Amino acid sequence: MIGGDCNLKKIGAVVAAIAAVALIAFIAWDSIFNCTVTKDFFAMDTVISVKVTGGKAKECTDEIEKRIQELDGILTRHKPTSEISLINKNKGGTLSDKTAEYFRLLLDVSKKSGGAFDFTLGAVSDLWSFGKSPSVPDEKELAKALSESGYENVSLSGNNLTLKSGIVDFGAAGKGIALDEIRTILEDTKAKEAIISVGGSVLIYGKNEAKVGIRDPYGNAGRSIATLNLSGSCISTSGSYERCFEENGTTYHHILNPETGFPVQNELVSVTVISQSGLLSDALSTACFVLGIEEGTKLAEEYGCEAVFITKDKTVFATNGVAAKIEITDNTYNLKTYEN
């Protein structure tokens, strides 16, 4: 039986050696082809988190950072040389192809939302001074700024834009535009998967699902009240908890009603919109917040998007297409499916 023991040991050694080689090969393959690169940086006045797996992950993340810094220089109206600043200064101009496309889409959302979304409220927003030293504006100044605002003052013919009055501000769509730009880079560098956050506007890239937490409107920014299991989507949220301040016992938040120039007062504390397009998810989250649940749902449907509305009484309304993908993780909130 000594010979039998020897054979068993040989077989055992061979099996163990094969297992070792296979494991090392798996780890090497995983490290090379599924290499994940993460990067956080600051741009567009917010935090940007990038996590890319596969493809040229390192090259991809570097390219994303470069592109977002460039985009910041194009879209912000706070840099005098940006394309948007020049449009505001010259009351129009000839746009680059990409910027013209952004304007076309945003004009469409403005029209379809009946003006609930309006990207010409720069002067009104300045009076509130959100993010700096906010205060309730003077009534007359607000009325004047509001009368000069309105998307109807923007006309686009080809790449030629005319701005009769008002100040263009891409604040309610810039993060979404960034997501669309990032997706193009992910495609070009053949990334396998990615999870991107541009100040809370999210892109889930690839076939695998990721768990997206919806922020607790009454808690820390990192705490969620529900999760969405999504793949290949852009997700943006507008909430009344962001950039708010208190004056004479009243709390004011940053989502302005284009009709009144004051923060929107309705039953909502946040709206999350899920779309294939970053620009649409971002712009529609603001539009749906302004419109409220009923009209907001109709608008989301018109664009083939899904939405999650959270009300002040902690009810979570999810549109039909996303109801099966949402899980409430905080039992003080109740889920309801909204049907028109």
Added chain:
Amino acid sequence: MKTKLFRKGDIAVILIILVVAAAFWLYQSRQTDKLEAVISVDGKVVEVIDLSKVDGKRTIELDTEPEIKIAVENGAVYFEEAGCDDKLCINCGKLSKKGDTAVCLPAKTVVTVSGANVDVMTY
């Protein structure tokens, strides 16, 4: 005839098993999560603190612009002092649960408690 405790073949098998186990442990260790405070400035991690291992109070002063002071005590991390205007980072309060996050945009500083139950947050 004296029998050896281990033969060459035995030692080879044991070594291979050890190598396999070590490689597997290394692979797994990349994927573990702890309740740690991760402090990063301008995208670079400058400090990782195991929240359960801080006795009393520990403060971390960062030479950022504006300057900020972060404190860790009783299993929580928080912005204690900040030279920024809006003090939004201080208003975030104490961070003690997985995923809790506070940001000071002017100082480009992020404090987060690692090990979140979600992949990403929308807000």
